[in-house]
Amino acid sequence: MTAQIPDQATRKYDLKFARWVRDNVPGGDKMNMCMQCGTCSGSCPNGTEMDVGPRKLFMMVRAGMKEEVLNSSTLWECTSCYRCVARCPRGVPVTYIVQGLASVAAREGYAPKIENANFANSFWWSANAFGKTDERLVTMKYFFSFGLVEGVKKALANLKIALGMVKAGRMHIGMPHKIKDTKGLQAMLKKAAEIEARD
C-alpha cells in the first residue's frame, strides 16, 4: 500500500504581505495584474546574478514570503534598465515595485550588509549634506562602509581608474561641490520625511 498523500490542500497563502505591498509600495497596486508569464525575468539583463527573477519574486509576495522577499538579492541586482516595464504585457511597473521593495528592505534593516544599501545610504548622505552627488566622496564612503581593511582594499583596487579620471579632469579635486541653499534643501527633505511618516 502506498503512503498517504500529505494533506497540502488546506494550506492557504497568507495574503497579508501582498496586501501590505499593494497599499504601501509605489506601483504595488498594479501587482495583481501580473499573470506570471515571465516576460520580465526573460528580459532581465542581470537575472543571472539574482536569487530569483522578478516573476518568481512577485509570486513569493503573493505567497506571503515576506522574509524571503526582503532578503532576496533580486532587490539589489536590479540595474533599473526598465526593460521589464517596457515589455510587460499587463502594464505592471516591475522596476518601480522592485525598487520600492528594496526601499522597504533598507528601511527595515533587512540589508545592512548588502553593497547596494550601503551605496544608497552613502549617496543619500551626499545629496542631503551638499545637495549634490560628490562621486568621489560617495564612492569612498561606500568603500569604507565595509570597514577599514575592506575600504582600503577597495580603494586601492580602483586607484588606477581614479587616477585616469583625475588626469582627464573628470574627478573633482578639493572641497565638494555644494548648492548655495543647503539649509533650505535640508529643511525640505526633513519636512518630506515627516510628511511621509505622517500619511
Next chain:
Amino acid sequence: MSEKKTYTYYPGCSSEATGMHLDTSFRAVMPELEREIVDIDDWNCCGASVGLIGGGALPQTVLNGRNLAKAEERGNTDVVTACAACYLNTHGNNEKIKESADLRGKVNEALEAGGLKYSEDLQVHHAMEVLVNDVGMDKIKERATNKLEGLKVAGWVGCQTVRPFAMTDAGGNYDTYEDPEFLDDITEACGAEATDFKPKTNCCGGSVAVMKPEKTLHLMQTILEAAVESGADVVSTPCPLCQTNLEMYQEAINKEFGTNYNIPVVFPTQLMAVAFGLDSKKAAALHQNTIKADKLEKMAK
C-alpha cells in the same frame, strides 16, 4: 524650420565630474542649432536610481520638486537635461506631480519649509528628444559642415534615455524602447557611418556596475564585443554613466574575459561638435575621454 527657442537646462551632478565632456559639448552645440539654454539656478541632485532607497519616495520627489520650482523661476515652459538618470527622475516626478493634486500638495508643503513653491506645469525633455522633435535631423545635417567621413560609429543608446518614457506622449514619442534609430540618424547627419550594432538598448549595469563591477562586467563585455564585431572605430552613447562605465571598465573586462578591447566611447554631442567644426578641446572636450578617440580628433578643425 522651427523657431529659436529657450530651454531651462538642468546639468546634473555628473556635469561637474565624470560627465563634464557631455555638459561641455551639449552647451557648445545647442546655440549652433539656434537653441538657447539657461541653467536652473542652484540646482540640486535628482537622487538617481538609489535615492529612493536611501531617502524614501517623498524625499526623492521633493529633491526633484525643488529643481522644478527653481526651473519655474526662469520663466520657460521647457526644461532640458542631457543625463539619463536626471531625465528619468525629473521628468517622471514632474508627470506624477502634474497628475496628482494630492502629491503636489505634499511636495509644496515640503518645499515651503525652504521658501519655495512649484505651481506651473513645466515640460521636462531629454536632450535627445529635443534634437529629434524640436531641432530635427535636417538642421543637424545642414550645420555639420565638417563631415566625419570614414568614421564608423556604433550607436549605443543604453536604457534610461529611452525607457520608460520615449514612447509615451509626455516623453515626446520620439523613438522606440528596443531598437531606436535616432542615435544612428545623428551619426549619419554628422557624415559618419553608423555600423550594424545590435544591442542598442542593452544595459551597462548602471549604478550596480559602480558598486559591484564583478556582477556586471558580462553586460559590458556583450556591448563591446558587438561594437568591435560591427567594425566600429568608436562607440557613441548619450548617457554619462554608460560612457563612464564602458570606458573605465575595459581594462577589467580584458582581464576577466581575456579580451583586448581599447575602443573609445564618445557622446553624440562630441561627434556633433567636431562635425560642426568647433574646437576639439573647448567644445568637443575630446581630451576628457580616457580612451582617446584619435581618429575623431584628427578630423577636428
